[in-house]
Amino acid sequence: MPTHASPSAHPHSTRPRQRAPIRLLAGLLAPICLGFAGMSATLWALRQTPLPAGTFARSNTIAAADGQVLANWSTHGPVHREVPLSDIPRALQEATLAVEDTGFYRHHALSLTALARALWVDVAHGRVVEGGSTITQQLAKNLFLSQDRTLWRKLREAGYALQLELHASKADILEKYLNVIYYGHGAYGVEAASELYFGKPVRQLSLAESALLAGLPKGPELYSPFRSFAAAKARQHQVLQRMVAAGFLTPAAAAEAYRQPLAIQPQPRLAPPAPYAVQVAMDEAKRRFHLTDAMLEQGGVRITTTVDPLLQKAAEQALATTLPARSHLQAALVAMDPKTGAILAMVGGRDYRESAYNRAFAMRQSGSTFKAILYAAALERGWSPAREVDSEETTFLYQDVGDEETSAQRRYTVHDFADMYAHRPLTLREALARSDNVYAVTANLEVGPQAVVRTARQMGISAPLAPYPSLALGVFPSSPLELATAYAALANGGMRVHAHTVARVSSPGGELRAPAPGRERALSEGSSFILTDLLTSVLKPGGTAYPVTRFLHGPAAAKTGTTDTDAWMVGYTPRVVCAVWVGYDDNRPLTRSESHLAAPIWGKFMGAAQQRLPGPWYTPPPGLVRATIDVSSGLLATPGCRSTETDYFLPGTEPTAFCPLHNTSVAPQPPNRPWWRRLWGA
Structure with missing residues (x-):
């Protein structure tokens, strides 16, 4: 009788049953393990991958000259006072x-x-x-x-x-x-x-x-x-x-x-402090101080600007209280320390929130404000304040650029504004006060337009200029910043300065260094003083800007300018130079009332600047000759001359003869010549 084997004697008969649970468990655990491994690998990769630079860095700061914070920003966008x-x-x-x-x-x-x-x-x-x-x-x-x-x-x-x-x-x-x-x-x-x-x-x-x-x-x-x-x-x-x-x-x-009651503040209407100057300062700091993206992403950079908060506020208020409401009329203002070129205030438009375009850099026809540059060139080349030119419609004959080898001549007829001529000879002081165009073109052609262009370049005008008769009337565009720079050379004794908005820059690693903006001689000290003295007449009775003196608290020198599309006023004291432009972005013509708005903006700002930065007026440099002349003849005045003016002259350019038009029995006094000239009878 055969014997039956026990179950343990046939192990192969039970293997499928034993492996089934194992396979089932493995099938369940494998996806979990793979998922866990994948998630672990993903988390490890994320942990090893650094966050974008600067994620938790401190913000960067832009401050005014007195330390007041103007803006905080990071490479990811605006930041306002992190806490x-x-x-x-x-x-x-x-x-x-x-x-x-x-x-x-x-x-x-x-x-x-x-x-x-x-x-x-x-x-x-x-x-x-x-x-x-x-x-x-x-x-x-x-x-x-x-x-x-x-x-x-x-x-x-x-x-x-x-x-x-x-x-x-x-x-x-x-x-x-x-x-x-x-x-x-x-x-x-x-x-x-x-x-x-x-x-x-x-x-x-x-x-x-x-x-x-x-x-x-x-x-x-x-x-x-x-x-x-x-x-x-x-x-x-x-x-x-x-x-x-x-x-x-x-x-x-x-x-x-x-x-609980809530005290909600009135909604503010003002833009952030000095927004146009802040943007300029950011760009300048990157360029001059070689700020890298890595430094800005790290954060903690502090840019200290040259902006004076009080003057900046005065500039913004001058625009806001002068420009008509509900108008697309725009304006720009640049105020500068004439000795250093430091920007004290900058407004590039009436509302930064509506337009971030900075019109302080906009190229517009400078009009009669260019005449100050023209007459600086003339004085440097021997032109005398006593030189007289008839104020009447005049047609000039001139040789066009490129026609030197031919005898061809062109005609250029000059008109004064609204054809309002004095119909008599004018001195340089009177021509500046009245903004006479005939006088300006005469000086331009006699001195030489090429010489005028060279002087403009020396004073800081880099915009394209051409040596035409119309150069004298400001037909070539300049920016408010360039005109402020050029007038600074008149305000500081003849030195060309370089405009800048950044005083210093520091980072967590310490102070950053950059070459200081330089200065170069552009005009003689004597010429700049003479022209400054002449420009004060623009703000005196009969001058084109006399009405704005109600805003001022002391003497100033200035020049107005008007074209069909642009209104200007540029002027200065020993401590601040200011250029103001008014016009439309699309170059549409100004109305008669709009063409007079630059002057009150300038006057309101300069009145505040005179209180903020008081100081003595200019004193004549050694060597100038001071003389009183008759405005009718341009010669030395006699006691019988009724209309006179007192001017300063570079030695050798002063008149030496007395006015023959007004007889007098009293011997006139000679001009105030330097002692060394009087000693030798010169």
């Missing part, structure tokens, strides 16, 4: 968490619940509608990405959010978020928002005020208390109820906070 988390009230932190991300301290960058809910809504609508973003994701979007609502952007946002949480603490992330999020009306960050809406630092906010601010980022325009206080209060109530639901507040505390 540490310790200065942000706990109530504002909790209100923000309650309304934006209650699980912030529990999740790791992403909230799966919120993402699932957002995905369901997006699929239902067939497009990205709801974001489901955590605070970390929102910060990643604000720092690194655009505002596009696309799936690819959401994926990148999630990746950056994971990186943020792997590289920074929760406190760092929340602090950065509260300092960069947008609260409406140009306010980025809680400090700027607190100042904007409540007029105080963020650390002083109450629970009620904190709840209102925390509700704004979801819809800055929709919930703005400036636009709808009712909508802002309704949103505040939602935030307070979320705080109760999150366990941050009791219902009684929330109700009490809602009942």
Whole structure:
């Protein structure tokens, strides 16, 4: 009888049954292990990949000459007065968490619940509608990405959010978020928002005020208390109820906070301080001090400008109180220290928020303001203030550029404004005061247009110029900045200066060095003083700018200029030179009233500048001859001359004969010649 083997005697018969659970377990664990390995590898890669440079760097600062902060910025956009988390009230932190991300301290960058809910809504609508973003994701979007609502952007946002949480603490992330999020009306960050809406630092906010601010980022325009206080209060109530639901507040505390009155500040209308000068300073600092992108991304760079806050405010107010409301008329003002070229104030347009185009650099026809440059060239080449030219319509014959080898001549007829001529000889002082065109073209052709162009270049005019008779009338464009630079050479004794807006730059590594702007001799000291003395007549009775003296607090030298499309006034004292332009961006003609607006802007600013920067008037340099002349003849005045003027002359250019038109029995006095000339009878 055969014997049956026991089950243990046939192990192969049970192997399939033993391996089945193992295979099942392996099949279950393999995807989990692979997923875990893949996630670990992804997290390791994200941890090893650095965040974009400067993510948690300090902001860079631009300051006025007195240290007042004009702007903060980073390579990621505008930053307004960053504050540490310790200065942000706990109530504002909790209100923000309650309304934006209650699980912030529990999740790791992403909230799966919120993402699932957002995905369901997006699929239902067939497009990205709801974001489901955590605070970390929102910060990643604000720092690194655009505002596009696309799936690819959401994926990148999630990746950056994971990186943020792997590289920074929760406190760092929340602090950065509260300092960069947008609260409406140009306010980025809680400090700027607190100042904007409540007029105080963020650390002083109450629970009620904190709840209102925390509700704004979801819809800055929709919930703005400036636009709808009712909508802002309704949103505040939602935030307070979320705080109760999150366990941050009791219902009684929330109700009490809602009942508290809110003192909302009036909505400001002014742009940020000195916005045009700030932009120029940023560009100049990069160029002159060799600021690299890496240094700016690291942060902590401080640019100290040459801007005087009081003069900057005076410049902005001068434009605001002079230009007509509801007009597209534009204006620009540049004020400079004539001794150094430091920009003290700059306004590039009537409203930076509407147009960031800086008209301080706009090239416009300079009109009669160019005559100061013309007469500087004439004085340098022996022209005398006593030189007289008939003021009447005149046709000039001249040889055109390029016709030197031919005898061809051209005609050029000169008219004064509105054909208003004096119909008598004018001295240089009278010609400047009246802005006579015939006198200017006469001087230009006799001195030589090429010589005038050379002098303009020496004084700082780099714009294209051509040696034509019309050069004298300012038909070639210049910018307000160039004209301010040229007039600075008259104001400082003949030295060409170089305009600049940056005084110094420092970084966390120390002070950065750059060559100081230089100075070069452009005119003789005597010529610049003589022309300065002559230009004071523009602001005296009969001068084209006499009406603006009601704004001034002392003497000044200036010149007006008007074309069909441009109105100018440029002038100075020993401590400040100012150029003002008024016109339209599209070059449309000015009305008669609009053509007179540059002068009052200049007068209002210079009056403030004279009070801000007082000082003595000029004294004549040694060697000049002072003489009183008869304006009818241009010769030395006698006691019988009724109309006289007193001028200064370079030695050898003063008149030596006495006026023969007015008889007198009293012997006239000779001019005040230097002692060394009197000693030798010269």
